[in-house]
Amino acid sequence: MNYQELPTPALTIDLDILERNLRRMADYCGRHSLGLRPHTKTHKAPEVGRMQVEHGAVGLSVAKVGEAEVMAAAGLDKILIAFPIWGDEKLRRIASLARERTLLLSLDNEPTAEGLSRAASAAGATVGVLVEFDVGMRRCGVEPGPAALQLARKIEKMPGLKFRGLMVYPGNVWGAEADREKVAKQVAELVEQTLEPFRKAGMEVEIVSGGSTPSASLTHKIPGITEIRPGTYVYNDLNTYYQGVCKLEDCAARVVSTVVSTAVPGRAMIDAGSKTLSSDALGSGPRTGHGYVVEAPDAPLIKLNEEHGHLDITNSTHQFHVGEVVMVIPNHVCTCVNMHDEVFLLRQGQVEGTWKVAGRGKVR
Amino acid sequence: MNYQELPTPALTIDLDILERNLRRMADYCGRHSLGLRPHTKTHKAPEVGRMQVEHGAVGLSVAKVGEAEVMAAAGLDKILIAFPIWGDEKLRRIASLARERTLLLSLDNEPTAEGLSRAASAAGATVGVLVEFDVGMRRCGVEPGPAALQLARKIEKMPGLKFRGLMVYPGNVWGAEADREKVAKQVAELVEQTLEPFRKAGMEVEIVSGGSTPSASLTHKIPGITEIRPGTYVYNDLNTYYQGVCKLEDCAARVVSTVVSTAVPGRAMIDAGSKTLSSDALGSGPRTGHGYVVEAPDAPLIKLNEEHGHLDITNSTHQFHVGEVVMVIPNHVCTCVNMHDEVFLLRQGQVEGTWKVAGRGKVR
Numbered sequence: 166m167n168y169q170e171l172p173t174p175a176l177t178i179d180l181d182i183l184e185r186n187l188r189r190m191a192d193y194c195g196r197h198s199l200g201l202r203p204h205t206k207t208h209k210a211p212e213v214g215r216m217q218v219e220h221g222a223v224g225l226s227v228a229k230v231g232e233a234e235v236m237a238a239a240g241l242d243k244i245l246i247a248f249p250i251w252g253d254e255k256l257r258r259i260a261s262l263a264r265e266r267t268l269l270l271s272l273d274n275e276p277t278a279e280g281l282s283r284a285a286s287a288a289g290a291t292v293g294v295l296v297e298f299d300v301g302m303r304r305c306g307v308e309p310g311p312a313a314l315q316l317a318r319k320i321e322k323m324p325g326l327k328f329r330g331l332m333v334y335p336g337n338v339w340g341a342e343a344d345r346e347k348v349a350k351q352v353a354e355l356v357e358q359t360l361e362p363f364r365k366a367g368m369e370v371e372i373v374s375g376g377s378t379p380s381a382s383l384t385h386k387i388p389g390i391t392e393i394r395p396g397t398y399v400y401n402d403l404n405t406y407y408q409g410v411c412k413l414e415d416c417a418a419r420v421v422s423t424v425v426s427t428a429v430p431g432r433a434m435i436d437a438g439s440k441t442l443s444s445d446a447l448g449s450g451p452r453t454g455h456g457y458v459v460e461a462p463d464a465p466l467i468k469l470n471e472e473h474g475h476l477d478i479t480n481s482t483h484q485f486h487v488g489e490v491v492m493v494i495p496n497h498v499c500t501c502v503n504m505h506d507e508v509f510l511l512r513q514g515q516v517e518g519t520w521k522v523a524g525r526g527k528v529r
Numbered sequence: 530m531n532y533q534e535l536p537t538p539a540l541t542i543d544l545d546i547l548e549r550n551l552r553r554m555a556d557y558c559g560r561h562s563l564g565l566r567p568h569t570k571t572h573k574a575p576e577v578g579r580m581q582v583e584h585g586a587v588g589l590s591v592a593k594v595g596e597a598e599v600m601a602a603a604g605l606d607k608i609l610i611a612f613p614i615w616g617d618e619k620l621r622r623i624a625s626l627a628r629e630r631t632l633l634l635s636l637d638n639e640p641t642a643e644g645l646s647r648a649a650s651a652a653g654a655t656v657g658v659l660v661e662f663d664v665g666m667r668r669c670g671v672e673p674g675p676a677a678l679q680l681a682r683k684i685e686k687m688p689g690l691k692f693r694g695l696m697v698y699p700g701n702v703w704g705a706e707a708d709r710e711k712v713a714k715q716v717a718e719l720v721e722q723t724l725e726p727f728r729k730a731g732m733e734v735e736i737v738s739g740g741s742t743p744s745a746s747l748t749h750k751i752p753g754i755t756e757i758r759p760g761t762y763v764y765n766d767l768n769t770y771y772q773g774v775c776k777l778e779d780c781a782a783r784v785v786s787t788v789v790s791t792a793v794p795g796r797a798m799i800d801a802g803s804k805t806l807s808s809d810a811l812g813s814g815p816r817t818g819h820g821y822v823v824e825a826p827d828a829p830l831i832k833l834n835e836e837h838g839h840l841d842i843t844n845s846t847h848q849f850h851v852g853e854v855v856m857v858i859p860n861h862v863c864t865c866v867n868m869h870d871e872v873f874l875l876r877q878g879q880v881e882g883t884w885k886v887a888g889r890g891k892v893r
């Protein structure tokens with residue numbers, strides 16, 4: 166079946182592009198002797214997790230206990246929960262998983278470590294811990310400098326925990342290449358400030374986990390980082406495109422949708438709205454619009470309602486008609502994938518199968 | 530169990546508030562002899578659909594064939610698919626449903642009507658049709674005036690279809706009360722311009738379906754409208770609150786979340802991000818922020834990542850600590866509910882059960 170015959174809206178993944186994206190990131194990490202622990206939040210599909218491991222990933226990253234469970238149930242291992250999980254029920258699930266799998270958790274405070282320690286030791290399990298420090302994102306993480314060592318020393322004494330290293334989320338490495346280079350330099354200084362106390366104390370830091378698709382290719386300029394956690398690179402999106410991190414032809418995820426109304430002058434409506442594409446604004450480049458229409462880039466997707474996408478066709482040379490199928494590249498692929506129970510797999514336009522977005526809905 | 534003990538993030542529905550909201554809208558419709566055909570996109574739960582019918586709804590509205598199937602499977606009937614569905618597979622499913630249930634579809638063009646006619650007559654079914662006309666939203670709908678009559682006459686001749694009336698979506702009735710009143714007056718004129726040709730032609734218009742929670746209470750000022758399709762009113766949200774359509778205590782849907790990090794000065798992070806609350810911007814009132822923190826309204830939710838909510842606590846008198854539970858009222862409840870597989874039902878803070886968000890993921 167050709168993608169044009171799919172009931173719409175349908176999120177499609179081009180397998181050739183996906184495979185090329187996987188190889189590229191693996192090659193970069195190989196060249197610079199960096200570990201790759203991809204963030205599965207983008208695809209939420211064990212099949213892609215397995216492909217990442219086959220491309221040399223040292224493990225996987227997730228944000229939720231439920232996502233870790235989905236990946237573990239598919240036989241995947243060495244899972245970093247890159248989120249400071251709180252709450253007895255979730256900590257018990259982590260401890261239970263840790264009896265079968267090598268698990269890591271990032272955290273930035275003592276109470277969270279104590280909760281994890283109680284749950285792990287009650288289950289007779291060991292959970293690895295990465296202490297998160299802040300490199301300018303102002304989200305989670307202790308201050309750069311000696312605070313990480315202080316917390317690491319406390320964790321070393323807690324039963325059921327094993328201090329394995331540090332984590333940063335350089336989400337502030339964002340934007341045009343020059344901007345990203347500049348912030349990456351600042352990150353490098355903060356990493357050095359935080360590693361130095363460990364060296365002085367003679368305390369081993371096995372892992373220093375860095376991040377993110379936009380910052381990935383700058384990681385070799387941040388000494389000390391041992392692995393990265395990019396997510397978006399598997400599929401890419403308009404946010405990565407407009408940062409110059411990929412080309413449009415590297416965008417593997419496209420929403421196939423149908424023009425359902427051209428009754429209002431100057432407008433064409435497609436059946437992909439915010440419950441299909443997500444309402445995430447474009448965070449780079451022109452910072453306007455809700456997606457890129459492959460067949461008619463001169464018809465901006467100016468507005469989304471829940472189920473309607475509003476194309477402004479005033480200045481388009483394309484002749485839109487009801488029933489026509491168009492492909493939309495989303496602003497932010499991670500939140501777009503999260504709208505779908507399944508993705509359709511394409512090779513040269515032919516549908517070759519589907520993957521369940523198995524981690525979808527695992528909010529806890 | 531108290532809601533504070535729920536694993537987080539968890540979307541909760543206060544049943545007392547829900548029931549009051551249901552009664553209020555039913556009372557308004559009763560007072561003005563208006564039909565109520567609530568849009569189920571907000572809750573996507575057959576249980577709420579049933580409560581709406583018990584409160585006198587004449588039927589239900591949905592946007593997707595899959596949503597219609599979910600409601601029909603639960604025994605609900607008289608379902609309006611308020612979206613111009615295109616595509617053979619979906620039209621076959623509609624026709625199949627129409628053999629068991631009374632179905633209506635809104636549309637604004639002949640090819641869509643022809644496709645529906647082919648599918649319905651092939652299945653030996655009849656589908657009711659509402660012709661949509663535009664009242665200023667510039668989304669779907671033929672122009673106000675004689676165009677609706679022209680399309681209605683064509684539909685009357687198509688096998689498998691029954692012309693039952695007209696539909697408008699007055700989504701442009703939005704904002705402060707004075708703004709809404711002003712636009713409602715314009716809508717009334719356009720409705721009159723469109724009904725007049727039908728009267729002149731002696732053609733019956735059984736249904737004129739209007740809309741929306743923000744416009745609902747103005748419907749009696751739009752002569753000709755016979756029924757309304759509000760969705761949000763069941764749960765309400767910040768968008769309805771800031772338009773003065775409800776009070777904060779009428780917001781039935783609240784996301785219970787946990788403070789997971791206070792390590793960065795001036796910030797508290799909660800475990801509810803855009804994959805929990807949705808990234809829909811606030812479309813009314815201050816038009817900034819991503820939700821209202823009930824326990825600390827002076828701590829604005831300034832930013833969402835996928836799984837992190839960033840509270841700016843710089844000017845808050847509340848003392849935030851890791852592990853603390855807070856409730857967040859979302860900007861837009863329809864897209865927030867769509868992020869969750871289930872909702873937790875509260876009465877006076879106690880969890881009384883759950884409902885599956887059964888229509889979630891039914892993008893087609």
